[in-house]
Structures are given as structure tokens and as C-alpha cells.
Amino acid sequence: VDRTTDGHGEIQQLTLNELKQLDAGSWFQKNPSVQCVPTLEDVLNCLVEEQFNGFLNIELKTDIIHYEGIEKKVVQQMKQKNWPFRYLYSSFYFPSLVKLKKADPKTEIAFIYESAEDLSQAGPAFALVDSLHPKMSWVLAHEKELITIGKPLRPWTVNRMEEMENCFQLKLAGVHTDFPEEAKFARQNWQEEGET
Structure with a gap:
């Protein structure tokens, strides 16, 4: 803490x-x-109160310390009602993703990773993953290969304007950033430039 x-x-x-x-x-x-x-319930209630209509990324931090049964508890919490926003589960830890997919097969799961080595260790479990959340440096090092991946990419942590613009040019599914307002501005500029 x-x-x-x-x-x-x-x-x-x-x-x-x-x-x-x-x-x-x-x-x-x-x-x-x-x-x-806040608890997950606190966050969800706040999002409803704020009329959030974005895409919520629920990251389970189980790669270093595994909290027994956390996947089931998170899925139970999310299935309590129909939320007015989209959400997905993500983790660096494949066993958690497998449990999440088994408990909630209709909800998107994303593998978070830093390097090509992390990605190669996925093995057969890679097929269960719906999307990928790579470190931004991995995206920059593998730009030419991105089209062959066949899964939506949402890199982290994209805080520099040049990186945001690069992600939009690459037509990635989204970005993780500490500066959402700047990212919206960069996306709007990129979209307007594409229209002219």
C-alpha cells in the first residue's frame, strides 16, 4: 500500500x-x-452515478501474489446487474485469465505484457485471450507485425502526445493513459486531420 x-x-x-x-x-x-x-463495488457505483459510458478495464493484479478465489468474486460482482457501460478483465497472469474466461465466457479478457518473451510464454492459453494490452515500448518495437496479431491492442501507459498520435495512426483499439483528456484531444485532432 x-x-x-x-x-x-x-x-x-x-x-x-x-x-x-x-x-x-x-x-x-x-x-x-x-x-x-474504494472497493470494486464502490467504483462501480461511482461510475453509475457519474453516468460513465466508456469501457472499464478491470485488472486483476495476481501475477506476483495470487489471492485465492478473487476471479470468482470479481465475476460474481460484475454479474449482479447489467451495467450501463462495457467492461473487460485483464491480467499479467494467465491462470487468472483462464479462470475468468471459464466463469464468464462472454466477457472479454485481455493479456497484459511487457515483452515478446511474456507473449511467447502464453502457449495454448493465448487462444482464450480476446485482446492484448502490451507495454507501449513493445508496440513501438513491433509496429510492422501488429497487423498480423489478429487481436485488439490497447497499449499502456501512453502518456506522451506523440505516442497517443502514433496509436491512433496505427488504428489500435485503445490506450491506457494517465491523461484521458489529452488522449481525447489527440484522437479528435487525428480524426479531424483524416477528414481533410
Whole structure:
């Protein structure tokens, strides 16, 4: 929790009540809307209240520490109602993706990876994956091969304007960015340039 809150230690060592006591954002702005660590349910309710109509990426961080049964719990949460937005599940960890696909076969799953080596280790499980979320440096190093992949690509973390424009020119399915407003602006500019 050190990276994202004022707390210390490993998340799996804390209870939900202890997590809720941590400050997870008061330093971002004067009056942040979220200062405590939200649950998935909290996030979903907030998205509904804000009338979110985008594409929610639910990343399971199970590649280093596996939380027993997390895949089933996430799927149960998502199946509780029909959400007014699209969503997908993603992970660096193929066993989690396999469990997610088995529990929720109609929902898109995406493999997150940094290198060609990560991609090659997928083996037969690669066929289960609906889309890929590569590191941006991988996209830049493999631009000529992208057309042969046959799966939607959404690279991470695309924060520089040149990279955003490059992704739009490559007609990738989307991007992961810390600056969504800048990405919308870059996409709009790219679309307008294409019309002239």
C-alpha cells in the first residue's frame, strides 16, 4: 500500500476496514472525491452515478501474489446487474485469465505484457485471450507485425502526445493513459486531420 496510500505494508496483510482508514488521494487536489481505498463495488457505483459510458478495464493484479478465489468474486460482482457501460478483465497472469474466461465466457479478457518473451510464454492459453494490452515500448518495437496479431491492442501507459498520435495512426483499439483528456484531444485532432 506504500505506493498508492499513506500506509505501509502488503495489501494482503490488511483487512478491508484497515484499508478504508488509509489516505488514498487527498494530495491529488484540494477536495478529492475519493480519499479512501474504494472497493470494486464502490467504483462501480461511482461510475453509475457519474453516468460513465466508456469501457472499464478491470485488472486483476495476481501475477506476483495470487489471492485465492478473487476471479470468482470479481465475476460474481460484475454479474449482479447489467451495467450501463462495457467492461473487460485483464491480467499479467494467465491462470487468472483462464479462470475468468471459464466463469464468464462472454466477457472479454485481455493479456497484459511487457515483452515478446511474456507473449511467447502464453502457449495454448493465448487462444482464450480476446485482446492484448502490451507495454507501449513493445508496440513501438513491433509496429510492422501488429497487423498480423489478429487481436485488439490497447497499449499502456501512453502518456506522451506523440505516442497517443502514433496509436491512433496505427488504428489500435485503445490506450491506457494517465491523461484521458489529452488522449481525447489527440484522437479528435487525428480524426479531424483524416477528414481533410
